[in-house]
Amino acid sequence: MLLQQLADGVATGAIYGALALAIVLVYRASRTLNFAQGELALLGAYVSWQLVAWGVPIWAAVIVSMAALAVLSVAAEKVLVRPLVKRHQALPLIIVTLGLMIAINALIGWAWTYQTKEVPPLFGSGTIDLLGVAVSRQDVGIVLTVLAVAIGLGILFEYTPLGLRMRAAISNPESAELSGISTGRTMSIGWAIAGGVGALAGTLIAPELFLHPGMMAPVLIYAFAAATLGGLDSPPGALVGGIVVGVVENLAGTYLPHGSDFKQVVALVIIVGVLLLRPQGIFGRREVVRV
Amino acid sequence: MSRLAVEISEAGYGPVTVLRDVELEVPEGGRLVILGANGAGKTSILRTISGLCRVSGSIRWGDAELVGAPPYRVAAAGIAHVPQGRGTFGDLTVRENLLVGGATRQRRTALADADRWLERFPRLGERASRAASGLSGGEQQLLAIARALMSAPRLLLLDEPSLGLAPKITVELFATLDELCAETGTAMLLVEQNAELALGIAEQAVILESGRITIRGPAAELRDNDDVRRAYLGV
Ligand SMILES: Nc1ncnc2c1ncn2[C@@H]1O[C@H](COP(=O)(O)OP(=O)(O)O)[C@@H](O)[C@H]1O
Ligand SMILES: [Mg+2]
Numbered sequence: 175m176l177l178q179q180l181a182d183g184v185a186t187g188a189i190y191g192a193l194a195l196a197i198v199l200v201y202r203a204s205r206t207l208n209f210a211q212g213e214l215a216l217l218g219a220y221v222s223w224q225l226v227a228w229g230v231p232i233w234a235a236v237i238v239s240m241a242a243l244a245v246l247s248v249a250a251e252k253v254l255v256r257p258l259v260k261r262h263q264a265l266p267l268i269i270v271t272l273g274l275m276i277a278i279n280a281l282i283g284w285a286w287t288y289q290t291k292e293v294p295p296l297f298g299s300g301t302i303d304l305l306g307v308a309v310s311r312q313d314v315g316i317v318l319t320v321l322a323v324a325i326g327l328g329i330l331f332e333y334t335p336l337g338l339r340m341r342a343a344i345s346n347p348e349s350a351e352l353s354g355i356s357t358g359r360t361m362s363i364g365w366a367i368a369g370g371v372g373a374l375a376g377t378l379i380a381p382e383l384f385l386h387p388g389m390m391a392p393v394l395i396y397a398f399a400a401a402t403l404g405g406l407d408s409p410p411g412a413l414v415g416g417i418v419v420g421v422v423e424n425l426a427g428t429y430l431p432h433g434s435d436f437k438q439v440v441a442l443v444i445i446v447g448v449l450l451l452r453p454q455g456i457f458g459r460r461e462v463v464r465v
Numbered sequence: 466m467s468r469l470a471v472e473i474s475e476a477g478y479g480p481v482t483v484l485r486d487v488e489l490e491v492p493e494g495g496r497l498v499i500l501g502a503n504g505a506g507k508t509s510i511l512r513t514i515s516g517l518c519r520v521s522g523s524i525r526w527g528d529a530e531l532v533g534a535p536p537y538r539v540a541a542a543g544i545a546h547v548p549q550g551r552g553t554f555g556d557l558t559v560r561e562n563l564l565v566g567g568a569t570r571q572r573r574t575a576l577a578d579a580d581r582w583l584e585r586f587p588r589l590g591e592r593a594s595r596a597a598s599g600l601s602g603g604e605q606q607l608l609a610i611a612r613a614l615m616s617a618p619r620l621l622l623l624d625e626p627s628l629g630l631a632p633k634i635t636v637e638l639f640a641t642l643d644e645l646c647a648e649t650g651t652a653m654l655l656v657e658q659n660a661e662l663a664l665g666i667a668e669q670a671v672i673l674e675s676g677r678i679t680i681r682g683p684a685a686e687l688r689d690n691d692d693v694r695r696a697y698l699g700v
Pocket of ligand 1: 483
């Protein structure tokens with residue numbers, strides 16, 4: 175029972191981690207919180223659902239959805255975000271991403287109605303025997319998929335020329351430009367990856383939460399908690415944070431009295447606690463003030 | 466062949482105009498130093514060339530017009546810029562800093578060149594895998610210059626390389642700089658407060674006051690000019 179709870183917690187946590195990763199990638203690229211990240215992921219889930227409804231196999235559907243959301247994120251960044259980033263308008267920027275969140279949500283409701291839809295699990299139903307514990311195939315598949323994405327991105331950032339350019343652009347944008355790196359392009363790539371990873375997260379979690387326009391709002395809160403916990407500028411931190419949040423949420427929901435009511439508060443407690451005790455998160459770097 | 470010809474009628478930041486009627490030239494392989502007091506606009510000239518300022522006028526680089534080009538294109542066209550304060554990538558390693566400098570070149574060439582720099586400057590070589598933020602000021606300046614030269618530029622823009630360095634380190638740095646640019650025939654546009662050293666390695670010099678050029682001529686002549694000596698050489 176406990177082990178099954180842990181497995182569930184790790185699996186949902188991996189999804190929170192994936193969405194937190196999207197938030198972190200955007201934060202690193204544009205120094206802004208993208209409140210629309212959850213709704214972009216939701217849109218990804220709907221695109222996957224629509225393609226499946228048209229007869230496309232779920233695996234192909236999720237890949238197309240990731241590509242579509244990557245393109246859409248780049249467009250949103252170019253049109254709505256970059257002009258404000260250039261003028262250092264932090265507050266308008268937050269309001270723009272909040273507006274985008276509401277707009278995408280309304281658009282989804284209009285296009286697909288508010289009725290709940292069923293997305294097939296990517297990894298089928300049934301369980302796998304893991305060290306004597308029956309763990310659902312979906313849980314195992316989710317964790318392995320998120321892990322593969324994380325490792326792939328880790329290799330991209332740490333060991334490829336493109337990754338080096340992206341890190342340089344984040345470390346010192348002006349010097350990066352002066353070294354011949356188009357920081358506009360590296361920014362776009364950051365948003366594209368975030369959009370794709372978000373679409374994957376949305377499609378992965380949809381079978382469990384059932385697809386409806388309100389699905390991602392709580393997930394976004396958990397993802398923000400995960401990103402805050404791990405450190406807003408740390409991709410590995412986002413994943414670790416996500417898993418911690420997922421496990422704590424699951425255990426709180428099961429073992430605390432009135433747990434299922436209480437577990438919504440978990441995210442809030444984590445966010446406030448981290449901001450008070452260690453604002454840069456577990457893996458984050460303290461903001462350095464440049465002279 | 467490639468030659469920089471700057472004719473700025475106005476340049477600045479947003480509504481603020483800092484430079485007016487600034488004309489200067491750097492011939493292929495030539496060396497020009499810009500001297501001037503704090504706030505005269507020296508940094509702004511370099512930033513304007515690199516595409517970081519609002520500007521009206523013309524900046525010719527060989528056959529190309531640089532006005533309107535974004536900074537990364539100016540860099541890709543063969544102009545490397547070591548900004549004031551060095552602009553090191555503090556959280557990247559020393560080797561990664563060099564590789565970023567070679568971002569516009571073939572990966573293989575960049576890797577080989579980075580190794581060459583690390584060998585040539587053992588103080589950097591010993592710290593190749595450490596974060597650049599851990600280097601001393603002199604080492605960071607050396608790294609910044611090596612990073613700029615990693616792009617095999619035809620022109621090097623240097624903004625006060627001596628800033629914050631001990632006099633002895635500065636003398637060494639200028640000797641190294643002189644040597645490196647002579648080896649590769651790289652032209653140099655140098656901004657400096659240390660007029661003595663700068664005039665020593667430059668061919669031509671201009672003096673900038675409140676955004677305008679007031680004196681220009683061969684570096685050796687400016688060194689002997691009484692006004693210049695009084696104002697900038699502390700004699
Ligand atoms: N980002 C900026 N925005 C507005 N004014 C600036 C900016 N940077 C520099 N200035 C102004 O431009 C003038 C020239 O500065 P600068 O080019 O840095 O001079 P120098 O390098 O000779 O010390 C100064 O008066 C400075 O206040
Ligand atoms: Mg200056």
